[in-house]
Amino acid sequence: MGFEVLAKGNNAMRLLEGLGVAMRISLISVVISIVLGVILGVLVELKRPFIMAFFRVYLEIVRIMPQMVLLFIVYFGTTKALGLNLSAEAASIIVFSFWGAAEMADLVRGALGGIPVIQYESAASLGLTRIQTYRYVIVPQIVRRMIPLSINLITRMIKTTSLVMMIGIVEVLKVGQQIIEANRKSSPNAAFGIFATVFLLYFLACWPISQLAKYLEKKWEN
């Protein structure tokens, strides 16, 4: 069935290293997305018309442009237009952060907007200052709503990083292809074993994380 190639040399290790590259890119992008997304989400909730208009356009771009198209624009487009020589990894981190920050900002905006006015009023009537209101009332609720959604963003980010092989980054799929090519004669069925393994690896990387998100979402349901 072609699974035997995994035992040859350090093929299994190479596949895992490939997965590591994808994970690294997605983790860096997630961290940047969360930081930028929270800042942007709070800015949008201030409801300044200019920021709102900018955000709507930004969100719509992210909503309708495939990440792959964005990858091409940043990777090939900037090189041509700005004469900038971005590495493929930098290009993919820029694109995934651009995408993730929009998603995150929208979530933050939704969570902030979902807090009823009565919470602010009750806090004020109890004599809490503005800062205390946020510190003890609003932020804890927001964090509980945001954590499961942010965890979900991690799995989506990991799944999306599979695209980076299309701009030439050697990650798990690309390593898989290389192994298949190298063993074309000795194990003609390697494609089955390798791609089944890659499928399983992605599942093992994402499934526990999405289960955790589901668990936290249930646990913190009001």
Add this chain to the structure above:
Amino acid sequence: MNPEVIREYLPLYKEAFILTLRTGWIGILLAFAIGILVAFAIHFRVPVLSKIASVYVELFRNTPLLVQLFFIYFALPKIGLSIPAETCGAVGLGLLGGSYMAEGIRSGLDAVPVSQEESALALGLTKRQLFTYVVFPEAMSISIPAIVANVIFLLKETSVFSAISLMDLMFTAKDLIGLYYDTTEALVLLVVFYIIMLLPVSILGSIIEKRVRLRTLGG
């Protein structure tokens, strides 16, 4: 930007656009059909089938389309199952989308209040009538925002098709960049065609979502 180049590229993009759209929508219809069947199996706790359905949903929701396509296109032929690229794209999109649609439809079914079922039964509706006239329509209107979001998501995912050498928009753009280096023109056309493909769906989606929200406000 060179208008001459754009004029030259336009027919190529048009052809790719039609292929992308056709494969995409066949995949989405397939996804919808799979989604409904799987959601029913899970919601009604059909023995054995509901277990298989749950495993399917978890497997396909937690893996990227690119990996799924590689598996279907490159790995399955090794065990004697060869599928042409275009079918493979539609089937892959259908399988991925089916798992997302199933989640959306199932949560709609679960969200119909029990009082609705009880009231319908009290009115003397049979189980079948209860489902076709009460539960299913209500569940669908609850699921619509999720379904629209999934349609947009799946149309965007079509950009992965180029990986299994389907001559879609992405493939055409990459090919032209590699051949002639008219990067700007190739990318602008790519963006324009994706806007044509997705903006109407996105706007329609917002309108539908607003209408659904109005319904819940009144109720």
